Every structure is written in C-alpha cells, then in structure tokens.
Amino acid sequence: MRRERPGGGEGSRRRRGGGKRCGGSLRAGKSRENGQGERYRGRSRPVCRAPVGGREEGALIRYSEYLMPTSKETPSDAEVVSHRLMLRAGLIRKVASGIYNYLPAGLRVLRKVERIIREEMDRAGAQEVLMPAVIPAELWKESGRWEAYGKELLRFRDRADREFCLGPTHEEVITDLVRREIHSYRQLPLNLYQIQDKFRDEIRPRFGLMRGREFFMKDAYSFDVDEESAAVTYRKMYDAYGRIFRRMGLEFRAVEADTGAIGGSSSHEFMVIADSGEDAVVSCERCEYSANVEKAECPPDGSERPSSPSPGTPxxxxxxxxxxxxxxxxxxxxxxxxxxxxxxxxxxxxxxxxxxxxxxxxxxxxxxxxxxxxxxxxxxxxxxxxxxxxxxxxxxxxxxxxxxxxxxxxxxxxxxxxxxxxxxxxxxxxxxxxxxxxxxxxDLRLVEEGDRCPRCPGPLRFSRGIEVGHVFRLGTKYSKSLSATYLDAGGKERMIVMGCYGIGVGRTAAAAIEQHHDPDGIQWPVSIAPFEVCVLPVTMKNAALVKEAERVAEDLSGKGIEVLFDDRDERPGIKFKDADLVGIPLRVTFGEKNYEAGYAEIRDRKKGETVRVGISAIADRVCAELDLKRKECAP
RNA sequence: CGGGACGUAGCGCAGCCUGGUAGCGCACUUGCCUUGGGAGCAAGGGGUCGCCGGUUCAAGUCCGGCCGUCCCGACCA
Missing domain, CATH: 3.90.960.10 (YbaK/aminoacyl-tRNA synthetase-associated domain)
Structure with a gap:
C-alpha cells in the first residue's frame, strides 16, 4: 500500500521540509525577534511596488516552516523525469491513480502558469468565466455525447436520482449559456475561457501530471458570425498561444494536426519539443512548416515522370x-x-x-x-x-x-x-x-526524415513533442446540435460559428521540466519557477551571518522578488542539493569565510556558474540577473 | 478493455522457490561529533507482510477469490 496514511503524512511532512522542526527552527528563531509576527509577514505580506520586472509583490518563505518534502530516492512508480522530479522536489503527491495533491511549491508553479495564460487570454480579448465541474446529463444527452463519449465520462446520480457527469470538456455547457444569452450579430464575436478542474476517467493515466484523470485545463470557446470572422479569432488564439509558451521559456512548435473524425477546417497542436514526448513531430529545417506525423504532407517531388504506356508485358x-x-x-x-x-x-x-x-x-x-x-x-x-x-x-x-x-x-x-x-x-x-x-x-505515405518540405525546398526533420495546447475550428457542429443561433443584420437566423482552444496547465508545467532539467534536478524558467531566488546560509550556528542573510532575503522580497530562505539547520550539502533539485533559478549563498570578508555568492542554477559579490551589492546584482532571465522569457 | 508485472516500516528493497524468531539501506527520535555538495559513531521508535477465505500443528512464504498500483497497446490538454 503506497498511499500515505494520515499519520504517515504527518511524519513525512516533518521528514525533510519541516525537518529539524524542534532543533532547527528554535535555534533559527533566535535570530529573529518574534517568530509568529515575522512568519506572518514573510508569508503573505504585500510588499511595496516592485522596480523589477513589473511585479507587484514578492514573497519570503522560510523553508523550515514550509511543506516542501524533498527526497533523495525516487518512488518506483514514476517513469518519466518530470514525474520523478515533481515527486522528489516535494511539489506533488499522489492520492489515487491519475489524481494528485498539489503541495505549496507545486501549486505556486501552477498558479504562475495560469497567470501567464490569463494575461494573454485577456490581452487577446477573451473573457474569463467559470463553469461547474458537475454537469447535468440532459445537456450531454442533447448533444448526443452522453451515449457517444464512452467510459471516459464519469457519470453518477444525485440524491434525487438525477443523472450527472463530471465535465471532461465544456462545449455543451458553454453553448447552452451562449444560446440563452446571444441572439444578435451585435453581440458577436465573443470568446469565453475558464481555467478549471477537468475529469476524464482515462483508461490509462500515467506519467504524473502529464496524463492525469483530474487536471487543470484552460479551455476557451469562441463564437463568431461567420467562417471569415472565426478565422480571425482563430489566428488571435494561435498568436496568443505562441506568446504564452514563449513566456514560459518553452521551445515549442505549432504543428498542423489531422482534424480526424471531428472534421473542421483547421487545427494546430502546440507541441513542446522534448525527447520524452509521446508524439512524433516533423518540421522543416528552413521554414516554419511543422506537422504531426499523420498529417505531414508528402506531395509529388517532381522527380516522378508521368507514366506513358509503352509496349511490352510484365x-x-x-x-x-x-x-x-x-x-x-x-x-x-x-x-x-x-x-x-x-x-x-x-x-x-x-x-x-x-x-x-x-x-x-x-x-x-x-x-x-x-x-x-x-x-x-x-x-x-x-x-x-x-x-x-x-x-x-x-x-x-x-x-x-x-x-x-x-x-x-x-x-x-x-x-x-x-x-x-x-x-x-x-x-x-x-x-x-x-x-x-x-x-x-x-499522397498516401508516411513522411520520412529528410523528405522535402511541402512548403519550401528545405529538408524535414523529426522530433518528439508533448502536446500542451490545441486550437481548433469547430464550425457549427455544436451550434447545430444545441441550436445556438443569432439573427444577422438582415433579420435572418444563422448558426454561430465556433472554435475551441485548450491548454493543459499541469501538463505544461511537466513539459517545462522535461525540457529544463539536469541530473541534479529541475531548472525552471524564471517565469514559472516556484521561487526566483533561494537565500542559503551555509550554517545556522553563526548568528551574525544568518541575520545578514535574512536581511538580504527581506531586502529582495521587498523589491518584489519571490524568495525561499533556507533557514533549516541542515548540513550545507543537503541545502545545496535541495535548492538544485527544486530548481530555483538563482541561489545566494552565505558561507562563513566569504561573510567575514563581506561577500556572498550568487549561483546560476542553469549555467552552473558562481560569482562572488560584495554583500551590499547582492540585491542589485540579483535584480539584474533576474531581469536577464525574464528577458529570456519574452513573448 | 487486452497483454505483462508488482503489493513486506514514510521511501527504496530483500525474505516467498524449499512454511517455523520479519530484515536491510535511506528517512525519523535522542546524544556525541561534524559543518561548502545528500557525513560519522552510538542508542532508539516505527509493521493488521494489500484484503478475504482455504490448506497446515504452524502461512509474509502454498492455494483460491477480490482490491490496488505500475509498464506496453487504442484516446486526449
């Protein structure tokens, strides 16, 4: 039985993150005046405006009080890096197959992903709504999917024996909302999105957050008067998606996808390039062409000569x-x-x-x-x-x-x-x-590595990808089955033309780890890291050093930076390993010799480089380094 | 749903074939020691061996059923 029992959970909480609670934090407590007040302030105090990065508030989290239980060993059921590292770094814990607890640091990451998505969706003119997770069966029966969707749809009854399901997607609910509220071309176009908990009773959940049963998804639905207008909306979403993934520091490709049974005019999958990806992607070395393998075109390349009947027999x-x-x-x-x-x-x-x-x-x-x-x-x-x-x-x-x-x-x-x-x-x-x-x-064959690109003379290359987003032109499929119509300027009733656009929030975080890690752990892009800086006193026994480190940590959080202050009374090696594992982009190390000489160190997690800086200059230097890193995550 | 495997302390595992005192490493507690990359010594705490039933003087071990988990295939953010 792998599941942690209540008692066990408590034990594990103290194991590492909260470890040395008595010994460590008591001693650490001496270096601050009043534990409780300081703690409150460190956790949620809004800090004055930030000169750095346009951020409004920072954070100062004390590791000794924080639930981030890291571990040296990997649970045996974790197969892919992102899953392993999320478990080892104390970001998530499994509750049941495909269902997870998000621990504080893991939730910080998800919130950052969500925040970037929100900002870009809003910028693109979409409006946030929130739909229920529990959906009455009638809507699904009306669209015909109650029967068609299969066992992935988790169904149940309420006390009055009415049928419900947990929403795996929300076309029905949104279309129902829109058909009640939208009646005129004057109200269009409209684009609504939500970031919400989805449930799909996957036959085979795996790879941690990569393919869970319960997961956070951003789903957007657009409504336009005609195909032309819908194409404009589609393009806007496509562009917004590019900005979103660039801001998360991800290397991705928007690939043409097969529309399959759903039909429709176009569809793109946004794939994060990673060797561990489940999908094969082809892309052109020279131009922007990318497609998934089923879709990739193999037009006649011109070397074929038309066959003209010639005499003879086989x-x-x-x-x-x-x-x-x-x-x-x-x-x-x-x-x-x-x-x-x-x-x-x-x-x-x-x-x-x-x-x-x-x-x-x-x-x-x-x-x-x-x-x-x-x-x-x-x-x-x-x-x-x-x-x-x-x-x-x-x-x-x-x-x-x-x-x-x-x-x-x-x-x-x-x-x-x-x-x-x-x-x-x-x-x-x-x-x-x-x-x-x-x-x-x-064109009936599979593309091959080195084939000529269908758009230019460049060669095609294969790579692996993780599908983190999907944009889709739906046409009138749902507006027809749920009769969502509007009156045009001529007073004529028309079908609303729809599009839908999804992003897997947890999967995106997992994909970021797949793309940014090394043998020591995660290397978060700053924009989605749980913390931006880890301030790490090498020993908690030197009160003056600890006090100085804490002052720098407060200074940084006052500048709007999110700081993890590692005040645990642990050996340096353990603290270093944890900072690397959790993947905090910058680490400020206070060692005794450097401190006596008036210096501390700034270490870059990704580059592995360390610079020695005078203590008074640390804060400015950290701000500068972070600014550089934030620029790497420019849209 | 088909194929394969696993379930023993919080985590990683041995023990099962050949039935007879439940073990190892990490983690945890206490003390000493150590303090720039997951130290060392000593002493401890922690287990309905997934569940139910059967065989047996005796079951972690053998047999049956159930449950759970993971891996490989078809789906998807």
Whole structure:
C-alpha cells in the first residue's frame, strides 16, 4: 500500500521540509525577534511596488516552516523525469491513480502558469468565466455525447436520482449559456475561457501530471458570425498561444494536426519539443512548416515522370519464399524503391489496395481521409488470400479485382517489380498505367526524415513533442446540435460559428521540466519557477551571518522578488542539493569565510556558474540577473 | 478493455522457490561529533507482510477469490 496514511503524512511532512522542526527552527528563531509576527509577514505580506520586472509583490518563505518534502530516492512508480522530479522536489503527491495533491511549491508553479495564460487570454480579448465541474446529463444527452463519449465520462446520480457527469470538456455547457444569452450579430464575436478542474476517467493515466484523470485545463470557446470572422479569432488564439509558451521559456512548435473524425477546417497542436514526448513531430529545417506525423504532407517531388504506356508485358519470375521487400529486393537485384509494394485494406467503404514504392511506409490516416472512410484496417492473412489467391507477400496490383490507389511515389517507377498474386512468384517489368491503372494517385505515405518540405525546398526533420495546447475550428457542429443561433443584420437566423482552444496547465508545467532539467534536478524558467531566488546560509550556528542573510532575503522580497530562505539547520550539502533539485533559478549563498570578508555568492542554477559579490551589492546584482532571465522569457 | 508485472516500516528493497524468531539501506527520535555538495559513531521508535477465505500443528512464504498500483497497446490538454 503506497498511499500515505494520515499519520504517515504527518511524519513525512516533518521528514525533510519541516525537518529539524524542534532543533532547527528554535535555534533559527533566535535570530529573529518574534517568530509568529515575522512568519506572518514573510508569508503573505504585500510588499511595496516592485522596480523589477513589473511585479507587484514578492514573497519570503522560510523553508523550515514550509511543506516542501524533498527526497533523495525516487518512488518506483514514476517513469518519466518530470514525474520523478515533481515527486522528489516535494511539489506533488499522489492520492489515487491519475489524481494528485498539489503541495505549496507545486501549486505556486501552477498558479504562475495560469497567470501567464490569463494575461494573454485577456490581452487577446477573451473573457474569463467559470463553469461547474458537475454537469447535468440532459445537456450531454442533447448533444448526443452522453451515449457517444464512452467510459471516459464519469457519470453518477444525485440524491434525487438525477443523472450527472463530471465535465471532461465544456462545449455543451458553454453553448447552452451562449444560446440563452446571444441572439444578435451585435453581440458577436465573443470568446469565453475558464481555467478549471477537468475529469476524464482515462483508461490509462500515467506519467504524473502529464496524463492525469483530474487536471487543470484552460479551455476557451469562441463564437463568431461567420467562417471569415472565426478565422480571425482563430489566428488571435494561435498568436496568443505562441506568446504564452514563449513566456514560459518553452521551445515549442505549432504543428498542423489531422482534424480526424471531428472534421473542421483547421487545427494546430502546440507541441513542446522534448525527447520524452509521446508524439512524433516533423518540421522543416528552413521554414516554419511543422506537422504531426499523420498529417505531414508528402506531395509529388517532381522527380516522378508521368507514366506513358509503352509496349511490352510484365514477366513472371520465380521467387520461392521471398516475401518481404528486403528479401525480394536482394533476390531480384532490384532497389527497394523500384518495388511496387501492395497493401490490402478492409474499410467501411469496401476493400482497397494501396500501392506505394517499396522504400516507403503507408499512412493509414491518409488512406482513411482519402476514402472518406470511418475506419480502415490492414487486411489479415485470411483476407489477403481471399482477395489475391496467394499468401501475403505476393500481392500486386496487376489483375487485382479490388479498388487500387497509388501513392505519388509509384509514378516515379517507370518499370518496377511487384507480387504476382501467386505463391512464390513476382512480376518484373511492370509499368504503372500500362499494366495496371490506379483509380487515383494520391499522397498516401508516411513522411520520412529528410523528405522535402511541402512548403519550401528545405529538408524535414523529426522530433518528439508533448502536446500542451490545441486550437481548433469547430464550425457549427455544436451550434447545430444545441441550436445556438443569432439573427444577422438582415433579420435572418444563422448558426454561430465556433472554435475551441485548450491548454493543459499541469501538463505544461511537466513539459517545462522535461525540457529544463539536469541530473541534479529541475531548472525552471524564471517565469514559472516556484521561487526566483533561494537565500542559503551555509550554517545556522553563526548568528551574525544568518541575520545578514535574512536581511538580504527581506531586502529582495521587498523589491518584489519571490524568495525561499533556507533557514533549516541542515548540513550545507543537503541545502545545496535541495535548492538544485527544486530548481530555483538563482541561489545566494552565505558561507562563513566569504561573510567575514563581506561577500556572498550568487549561483546560476542553469549555467552552473558562481560569482562572488560584495554583500551590499547582492540585491542589485540579483535584480539584474533576474531581469536577464525574464528577458529570456519574452513573448 | 487486452497483454505483462508488482503489493513486506514514510521511501527504496530483500525474505516467498524449499512454511517455523520479519530484515536491510535511506528517512525519523535522542546524544556525541561534524559543518561548502545528500557525513560519522552510538542508542532508539516505527509493521493488521494489500484484503478475504482455504490448506497446515504452524502461512509474509502454498492455494483460491477480490482490491490496488505500475509498464506496453487504442484516446486526449
């Protein structure tokens, strides 16, 4: 049983963060006059206007009183860095699968993420609202999603046996609100957002805050009179998202995403680039083009020549036991790129053969979209025999009785080889257009590293990404099902055109860690760090030193800086390790020798560099360093 | 929901095969010592071995059921 019991929780609170509570803080207490008053002031005192960074108030938190239980060891169920480090740094604790407590420092991070989102949403003209987490079933029944959504929707009944669900998303609620309040084109456009607790009963929660069941999400919904106006709103949101993630110091890409079953005209996913990302992203080395793998286009690159029928016929050759592209290619001495790979699909639109160059892989999403199908599935061994009369590995388009689609790459094969639809036999000298006629040439393959960008001559590169945001043009899907309409200037009733825009708050924080960490711990970008500076007296036994360190800490917080004052009576090594682990961007260290000489040190967590500075100049220097770091998080 | 694994002190684990006194490291408490990168010595506290049932003189260990958790696949912020 991993769960902490009440008693255990208390114990763990004292373990490290609150550790040495008696010994340590009593001694530390001597260095300040009155524990309680000081403590109150340190926690929530509003501080005078800040000259630095436009911030209004700072903070001075005493570590000895703060619940930030760090640990050297990693809980065994944490797999990815961000999850491990959030646990080790005392930011979160698990309550149940996919459900977490946010401890004080973790909550500080989330609040900062939220704050940046709020500022940019407001700037973009959106208005904040707050919708309920508990939603009556009627709304979901009306949109048809009560049945369609599946088990991810957590349903329950109240005391009067009325049905409710926990909201996994809020299209129904917002559309209901808007259809009641909006009746005229004069009230549009409108863009409403909230930052709210969502619940999705995920089949498989994992990776800590990266994929929880309960999580904070910013969701925005826009309402416009027509597609043109909706496109403007979409662009505004797209731009706002760029500002948001830049301000958080994240390296990201806005990638074109497949709109899939939802339809709609366009959709972009905002991906934070990180090796541990769950999604594959392709982007151009030269221009701005980025797409996720399903969506990435592979247009004909011009090297393909149109196939003009030429005289002759294909020749059958014996290829005993040669089924794979590699086997056939080396057996016949023909390059894989000249093989006509033929794949058979079962779909809701009937059976289809897809032909592409042997050096490429098929993209099922593209096949599905091309056919306008709801589903496609690679045919099994049995079905392949039924359709071709041969075991798999010997299928070919010549003489095949199902629909044949060809990838653009097939056009480049003037004379190729393919399966003969007969066991242990292939055809050579096969000419597309002469020996078989595809119903269409289309983009049906998966992109590959080094492919030419569809927008420019640059090469495409692969990377991994974490989807932290998604913007979507919804069209009239929900306004239709929930009949949200308005009257235009001519008095005519029209459907409101919608868009929706999400950002995962906790996931964004997790993504920031994935992108900014080293073996010692987190390296927060200043804009979302729980604290900006850690003031660290190396010993609590030297009263004068502690007092001076505290004075500097107060000075900094008075300037609007968020300070963690490590007043724990711990050995220096422990304090250093904790400051690194928690990832506070700057550390001001008061050591005895330096102090006697009138100096302290400022250490940069990310660069790992330390500078020795006269104590009287510390505050100014810290402000300057922070300003530089804040500029790195410029929108 | 399918496939795999795990559940023993707050955390990380051993013990189980071959049934017989519940252990180790870290953390915690006390004392000494130490004080610029998770020190050292000594003495302590802490466990319904996930739950229920069965086999047995005897179950952490063997058997059955249940619960929980994690990993791999289809979904998503």
């Amino acid at each position: 020749r059958k050759v014996s290829t005993p036991g040669k089924r794979t592209i590699e086997e056939v290619s080396s057996f016949l001495g023909i390059a894989p790129g000249l093989l006509l790979k033929t794949l058979l699909f079962e779909t809701d639109k009937g059976d289809v053969a897809v032909v592409l160059s042997g050096s490429h892989e098929v993209n099922e999403t593209k096949v599905k979209n091309h056919l306008g199908a709801d589903w496609v599935k690679l045919a099994g061994e049995e079905r392949v025999r039924e359709l071709t009369g041969a075991p798999s590995g010997y299928a070919g388009p010549v003489g095949l009785s199902v629909r044949v689609l060809a990838d653009h790459s097939v056009r480049g094969i003037a004379c190729g080889a393919t399966g003969a639809n007969e066991k242990d036999a292939h055809l050579v000298d096969v000419v597309p257009g002469r020996d078989f006629q595809p119903e269409a040439y289309a």
